[in-house]
Amino acid sequence: MDAVLLGRAKRIAAVWALGAIGLSGAAWACLALGLHFAAAAFVFLVAVICLALLDGLRSSLAFVAAAALCLLYFFIPPYRSFAAAAKEDMAALAAFVLASGLIVALVHRLRSLTDAHREQARMLAQAEAAYLAEAQRLSGAGSFGWNLDKNEFVWSDECARIFEAKQGPRPGIDFIAGRIHPDDAGAFQALVTKTRAERAPFEFETRLLLPGDKVKHVHVVARPLPDAPAQFVGALMDVTDRKAAADALRRSEYRYRNLFQAMAASFWELDFSGVGKIVGKVRAAGVKDLVAHFAAHPDLVREMMRETRVLDVNDETVSLFFGGDRGKVTGSVEPFWPEASNHVYAASVVAAITRKPSYAAECRLKTLDGREIDALFTACFAPETVAAGKLLIGVIDVTERVRAQAALERVRAEFAHAARVSMLGELTASIAHEVNQPLAAIAANAAAGQRWLDRPEPDLVEVRAVIDRIIADGARAGAIIARVRAMATQKPPEHGPLEINVAIGEALSFLRHELQTHGVEAVAELAPELPRVRADRTQIHQVVVNLVVNAMQAMAAAPAPRRIRVSSVRAGDGVEIAVEDSGPGISAAHKARLFESFFTTKPGGMGMGLPICRSIVEAHGGRIDVQDRPEGGARFRVTLPIAQRDAHT
Amino acid sequence: MGEQAATVHVIDDDAALRAALDSLFRSTGLATRLFGSTTEFLAAPRAEGAGCLVVDIRLPGLSGLDFQEQLAGLGVSLPVVLMTGHGDIPMSVRGMKAGAVDFLTKPFRDQDMLDAVAAAIARDRDRRAAEGRLDALRARYATLSPRERQVMALVAAGKMNKQIAGDLSLSEITVKIHRGAAMRKMEARSLAELVRMSEALGA
Numbered sequence: 001m002d003a004v005l006l007g008r009a010k011r012i013a014a015v016w017a018l019g020a021i022g023l024s025g026a027a028w029a030c031l032a033l034g035l036h037f038a039a040a041a042f043v044f045l046v047a048v049i050c051l052a053l054l055d056g057l058r059s060s061l062a063f064v065a066a067a068a069l070c071l072l073y074f075f076i077p078p079y080r081s082f083a084a085a086a087k088e089d090m091a092a093l094a095a096f097v098l099a100s101g102l103i104v105a106l107v108h109r110l111r112s113l114t115d116a117h118r119e120q121a122r123m124l125a126q127a128e129a130a131y132l133a134e135a136q137r138l139s140g141a142g143s144f145g146w147n148l149d150k151n152e153f154v155w156s157d158e159c160a161r162i163f164e165a166k167q168g169p170r171p172g173i174d175f176i177a178g179r180i181h182p183d184d185a186g187a188f189q190a191l192v193t194k195t196r197a198e199r200a201p202f203e204f205e206t207r208l209l210l211p212g213d214k215v216k217h218v219h220v221v222a223r224p225l226p227d228a229p230a231q232f233v234g235a236l237m238d239v240t241d242r243k244a245a246a247d248a249l250r251r252s253e254y255r256y257r258n259l260f261q262a263m264a265a266s267f268w269e270l271d272f273s274g275v276g277k278i279v280g281k282v283r284a285a286g287v288k289d290l291v292a293h294f295a296a297h298p299d300l301v302r303e304m305m306r307e308t309r310v311l312d313v314n315d316e317t318v319s320l321f322f323g324g325d326r327g328k329v330t331g332s333v334e335p336f337w338p339e340a341s342n343h344v345y346a347a348s349v350v351a352a353i354t355r356k357p358s359y360a361a362e363c364r365l366k367t368l369d370g371r372e373i374d375a376l377f378t379a380c381f382a383p384e385t386v387a388a389g390k391l392l393i394g395v396i397d398v399t400e401r402v403r404a405q406a407a408l409e410r411v412r413a414e415f416a417h418a419a420r421v422s423m424l425g426e427l428t429a430s431i432a433h434e435v436n437q438p439l440a441a442i443a444a445n446a447a448a449g450q451r452w453l454d455r456p457e458p459d460l461v462e463v464r465a466v467i468d469r470i471i472a473d474g475a476r477a478g479a480i481i482a483r484v485r486a487m488a489t490q491k492p493p494e495h496g497p498l499e500i501n502v503a504i505g506e507a508l509s510f511l512r513h514e515l516q517t518h519g520v521e522a523v524a525e526l527a528p529e530l531p532r533v534r535a536d537r538t539q540i541h542q543v544v545v546n547l548v549v550n551a552m553q554a555m556a557a558a559p560a561p562r563r564i565r566v567s568s569v570r571a572g573d574g575v576e577i578a579v580e581d582s583g584p585g586i587s588a589a590h591k592a593r594l595f596e597s598f599f600t601t602k603p604g605g606m607g608m609g610l611p612i613c614r615s616i617v618e619a620h621g622g623r624i625d626v627q628d629r630p631e632g633g634a635r636f637r638v639t640l641p642i643a644q645r646d647a648h649t
Numbered sequence: 650m651g652e653q654a655a656t657v658h659v660i661d662d663d664a665a666l667r668a669a670l671d672s673l674f675r676s677t678g679l680a681t682r683l684f685g686s687t688t689e690f691l692a693a694p695r696a697e698g699a700g701c702l703v704v705d706i707r708l709p710g711l712s713g714l715d716f717q718e719q720l721a722g723l724g725v726s727l728p729v730v731l732m733t734g735h736g737d738i739p740m741s742v743r744g745m746k747a748g749a750v751d752f753l754t755k756p757f758r759d760q761d762m763l764d765a766v767a768a769a770i771a772r773d774r775d776r777r778a779a780e781g782r783l784d785a786l787r788a789r790y791a792t793l794s795p796r797e798r799q800v801m802a803l804v805a806a807g808k809m810n811k812q813i814a815g816d817l818s819l820s821e822i823t824v825k826i827h828r829g830a831a832m833r834k835m836e837a838r839s840l841a842e843l844v845r846m847s848e849a850l851g852a
Contacts (some may be wrong), residue, residue, distance in 0.1 A: 447759030
């Protein structure tokens with residue numbers, strides 16, 4: 001603050017000194033020339049005006065006063081005196097003071113106006129520079145000027161930022177050349193040479209290699225000024241991110257084009273805008289349940305198929321569906337859908353309408369030459385493509401897999417059957433006993449009936465009871481024989497809803513005799529009101545019989561009481577069946593291999609029982625595992641999924 | 650002991666067969682009691698009168714054969730008819746050795762079963778009658794004085810009055826009096842009968 005005041009004071013002192021010299025000089029010159037009042041007044045006026053250009057209004061008015069006093073003293077009689085003179089002289093002096101005061105004021109007014117104008121222009125220029133710098137920063141584009149004649153290079157801050165340069169606005173062309181990526185240096189030099197020679201506008205892209213091995217891509221455009229062909233102006237833009245994005249997009253497009261064309265899956269691009277119209281009409285007619293409507297109107301589904309046009313397919317599709325002839329790729333998808341797969345097509349349409357992201361199902365499809373294949377059909381409903389009425393379909397030929405699965409299933413069923421038959425052989429005595437029991441009851445009942453009739457007064461009430469029992473026993477014998485037959489014959493498994501407790505009871509009835517022979521007691525602890533499981537009765541018999549026989553054999557050397565606990569309980573989404581014994585348990589080494597084929601610890605054992613149990617249980621969508629019981633012995637646990645209809649109970 | 654209906658005790662874990670046997674036995678005028686297991690039978694109060702047991706050889710818990718072998722120890726003296734699903738020789742031998750009346754293989758002829766049960770009941774009746782006679786004998790024997798019992802034992806051993814008198818340092822007359830009293834109290838009509846009674850009593 002003091003420095004400012006000091007500066008101002010110095011300035012005022014200098015002005016006043018100059019004023020004093022100027023006015024004294026004017027007075028001396030006029031006296032020397034012997035000028036009279038009017039001429040001297042004019043000289044003083046000029047001096048005052050000149051001084052007014054130098055500083056503020058106050059100093060100027062002071063100079064006016066000083067000039068007036070000089071005139072009064074030197075040029076108005078009486079000379080060399082301030083004494084008052086003639087009236088007309090005083091009027092002239094007053095006119096001088098008024099005129100010079102007015103002129104000085106005017107000069108100052110003009111000066112201050114000019115100053116304000118200049119300040120405004122300066123601020124405007126400053127603001128514009130700031131806006132420009134900010135705009136350059138925002139757009140990532142800087143500007144530069146290049147004078148070819150002077151080889152001068154000027155750039156904006158944004159250019160310096162892009163180049164990560166600390167240099168000011170004049171970096172020098174060599175600095176720039178040093179930052180060009182070595183791989184692009186040749187091209188850059190060529191451009192510089194060419195521009196110097198031809199002075200033509202240019203546009204090029206180059207890479208920069210910045211400190212820390214950072215690489216940037218820049219895009220440069222420049223052209224000469226119209227009236228100065230050696231002066232180029234240009235813009236320089238950092239396009240690294242844009243370039244990376246473009247590269248990624250190109251790579252992604254390339255990848256997808258590759259995927260579409262080269263994948264071993266069949267892809268279809270379809271136009272289904274016609275389908276949308278049909279569905280719109282159906283909905284307008286007030287149909288709410290589209291699934292049911294399509295199921296009831298197969299013709300409508302076929303019509304929608306005809307309206308689904310093939311836009312593009314990949315090579316795999318051509319070889320799988322079109323017999324390798326791309327020329328046949330045209331028309332609708334209808335020829336590829338056998339009637340039996342209508343529901344899958346309809347379901348995919350419903351999925352698209354209900355804005356599901358995708359749909360997948362296994363179904364049969366037809367090729368152009370009439371072959372039917374097992375296919376995994378997937379449709380992708382990306383919102384962008386759906387809005388354009390387009391659809392991408394993927395089809396994978398799973399014929400071989402389905403065939404292999406069927407073959408595997410057959411082998412598994414044959415194996416399970418063989419195991420059942422062999423099990424039946426081992427259980428002959430038990431089964432004979434089980435059939436004998438109702439037969440003995442029937443014989444005894446019949447004999448009793450005869451005797452009731454032969455009495456002097458036949459007791460018909462007793463006879464009726466006897467006959468009722470015979471019927472029940474006959475049914476019981478029949479059921480046992482049916483079960484044995486089911487075990488002995490090979491038929492495809494029927495996965496119907498099954499009362500698991502009933503099945504467990506039936507399986508145990510196969511074994512009652514066997515258990516008694518081995519001095520083993522089987523205790524069934526079955527949870528009441530279990531939901532039904534989705535299972536094949538015979539195969540479940542097989543699993544339970546197998547596990548119980550294993551448990552029985554495991555306890556052969558154990559001391560009495562030998563007890564097997566067979567239990568059933570609800571477990572989450574399934575029903576859990578457990579077979580527990582009080583035998584020696586299973587060693588850790590055996591446990592890992594227990595379900596392996598041909599692994600057995602029994603002399604003469606085949607090692608097939610548990611593997612077959614597992615394959616049966618897994619074919620039912622269930623699990624089987626083994627645990628140690630804390631009180632000793634093993635616990636085999638089978639979990640089976642609940643039948644769909646009973647799932648809610 | 651009157652001719653009250655004999656009771657057949659059926660022990661079989663198969664309810665259907667129990668019901669059939671029940672009807673069969675009742676149709677011939679026998680009373681029946683049915684049990685699902687040996688434990689059930691042992692827990693039930695004993696029936697009065699003659700009877701027999703019809704037991705399946707294979708039963709949960711205590712098997713028919715083991716049960717039969719334990720019956721005597723449990724104070725049950727009912728004759729046993731065994732049934733089995735399919736006969737096997739070792740089991741039959743073991744059953745018969747343990748005193749089974751008969752051994753029937755299911756399914757059995759009704760007459761075979763009824764005969765076996767009749768035989769078993771007859772055996773029970775005989776045993777009960779014999780037991781009844783022995784009881785009477787014991788009661789009469791209990792009324793004898795110690796001297797009379799001594800004389801009776803020596804008479805049964807085939808000694809002459811004179812020898813007995815010598816052994817017991819009694820007069821021959823006294824021996825005769827004791828012997829007469831014993832004959833009278835034991836209601837023996839002859840010397841031979843007294844000897845048999847003595848044998849029966851094991852004295």
